[in-house]
Amino acid sequence: MNYNQYFVNAGLERPTDMQSVYFQDKSSFSILLANTGSGKTLAYLIKLIEILEKAPENEQILILCPTRELAHQVAKNWSSLKTEIKTVLCYGGHSYKNEAQQMEQNPRVIVATPGRMLDHFRRETKGLKGFSHLIIDEYDKTLEMGFLREINEIYSYGNDIKSIQLISATKIDELPEIIKGFTFTTHDFLEAEKPDISYHGIKAEGHDKLFALVSFLATLKPSPTLIFCSHREATERISKHLIEYGKSNVLFHGGMEQPERERALIKFKNGSENLLVCTDLAARGLDIPDISYVVHYQFPHTMQDFTHRNGRTARMQKDGKVYLVHSEDEPLPEYTNSLEIKNEKVPEIIGHFQETGWTTLYLSVGRKDKIRKMDIAGFFMKEMDCEATEIGIIEVFDSYSYIAIKAKKYNKIKALFHKKKIKKLSVKISLCR
Secondary structure, three states, X not given: OOHHHHHHHOOOOOOOHHXXXXXXXXXXXXXXXXXXXXXXXXXXXXXXXXXXXXXXXOOOEEEEOOOHHHHHXXXXXXXXXXXXXXXXXXXXXXXXXXXXXXXXXXXXXXXXXXXXXXXXXHOOOOOOOOOOEEEEOOHHHHHHXXXXXXXXXXXXXXXXXXXXXXXXXXXXXXXXXXXXXXXXXXXEOOOOOOOEEEEEEEEEOOOOXXXXXXXXXXXXXXXXXXXXXXXHHHHHHHHHHHHHOOOOOEEEOOOOOHHHHHHHHXXXXXXOOOEEEEOHHHOOOOOOOOEOEEEEOOOOOOHHHHHHHHOOEOOOOOEEEEXXXXXXXXXXXXXXXXXXXXXXXXXXOOOOOOOOOEXXXXXXXXXXXXXXXXXXXXXXXXXXXXXXXXXXXXXXXOXXXXXXXXXXXXXXXXXXXXXXXXXXXXXXXXXXX
């Protein structure tokens, strides 16, 4: 099997050492332990292709993911490999009818969240044959989120289980009873691929903590930054405070509706916004490769959660910076005692925030209309007189799309959006809120 070709398809040059070792593992039951951002997803997906090449046509593979965002990321990575293997993505909040229709086409790969997958099994959706191969991505997070009961029931729908892969960013202490009878081969790369992270303390001396945060953030260049809080209320408070000082940002927490979370991630990933104020929901399972800074405004309870947050930066062998914001009467958590932390001075005044220079537009057409990224790019270059350098990331969904364009260009062309067509289809274009 030509592994390198799939990396070329995914836009990468070569596999990492971890990926190369995992590809060569021939054991049917394996555990892969590797840090966030190390390329675990591609490792097991490319190994999955080899499994499918050898398996009978009637065997299905089930990939379980604890969150919708991770399921989307896995499906997107699978698409990047450019295989012709049928797959279906299933998660809560998505059209059940649409998923069922895709199931009837007998997909060989199912990517799903536990709750939605169990729903399909209980309803006996046509096309479900009973999977023979099981992959649980972010296995530790799946158990932490309380999905053990669902996993046990889902497993009962399996059909002569021939392989299981457990993927995790932390060590697995104990396996569920249902799979204890299998002998697993463990590949542990947690120590071998430690990210290159520097730690910086932001102490609010003579100021309140929120002032220290905003004052410090104004000194940073507009690069992708995650601001972690432990509570949803804190994320909303910080977000509003930043807006009051003229700094736009996006929120991301579990209390938001799925479309809101989707828009926040799109604007953050395409560079329209460079600050994502979030809870630990963003610590894992998001496809955001180039985070420059991780900021802890509220600290997690455990070193494990602290490590997962920090794993969002310094991904794929790059370095990163972590900032720890605390007040005078708030000591840093004990688990940071072993770290070398450089204290940074907090400016006495809040400076001017630099903006990213990009904005995001919504388009009312998508894949169901046979619209592709190149159609949207061509439309903006021809009809809106945009240069290629003024167009950023384009995301196409089933019935709508998003495009990032330079903010200065948007101000020049926004009056032209009325009654426009793409491939003879009327399209509504508006600023993504």
